[in-house]
Amino acid sequence: MAHTTEPTPVVRALYHDDDVLISAVKEIRAAGYQISEVYTPFPVHGLDKAMGLKETRIAMAAFMYGLLGLTVAVTLTWYMMINDWPQNIGGKPNYNWGMNMPAFVPILFELTVFFAAHLMVWTYLVINGLYPGADAQNPDPRTTDDYFMVELPAADGLVDVLKKSGAVEIAEA
Template sequence: MSSKVIHAIYNDDDVLMSAVKEVRAANHHIEEIYTPFPVHGLDKAMGLPHTRIAITAFMYGLVGLCTAMWMMNYIMIENWPQNIGGKPSFSFFYNLPAFVPIMFEMTVFFAAHLMVITFYMRSKLWPFKEAENPDPRTTDDMFLMEIPVTGDEKEMTAFLESTGAVEIKITEKH
């Protein structure tokens, strides 16, 4: 099902930020904003909820830590114990100081790699995916605010022009 959306294009991030605040104050829903670079505070201005990605990073780090501990215990204590530098090879606890760097590195490795995979899956990105950018100028120097048309198009267009939009287009969203 297709519906109409308004694409309001801005040429300055400060103008965009004030426009987002005005549009939200007027109780209009902002579907998406496309920017050429991250705009600090835009997520709060849009009213987006906080991300839970830090929680997943912590959980992935714990998986990496547990994997490292299991791997070192299995390899160095149970499967193939060796006397390296006079360290006892019968206890994980006695070897713990030597294992700390490995546990740290595995924690960071798992957290980083699994976070990238989670980001790509959550964003529905994969190799060779076609871009969904409605206007190619948003990768250079323009900012685009996408708002669904719910009422009078002319009234909404005039309102967006008053917020500082340099160009306004009404298109069908697929």
């Protein structure tokens, strides 16, 4: 396919302090510019709100995974202990799953936690594009140390706004 569009040039502004970053993000957005990404060395509290990011729904996903784990555990214990090969073990009642259930509580709990934790972490890795050997997502290696980077599409008058907001370094790419 022929190149129909030029890659949009981006501007990258580096900040050296998390408080300056937060106020800069607010100023940039107030001036009407759209921020495409912010790279920080640690979770800066309040940054997601300042950027207008939606809340993550990953906790809800974990809850669903936990329910799935619970269902698997119920199925597993019912099939093996009640349906397929019922046995008299220490006189514990096994006429139906409900009567034998108290002895299964530890298994129900462990499998719920197992599914919730592992599937949530898999989801987290996938939606963030993290996998062994992936190329570094941050354009500047200093942003895992003590620099904070705001990345946004180039626009008229943007550089002045960035300079005024306290950026220590501005680069266009």
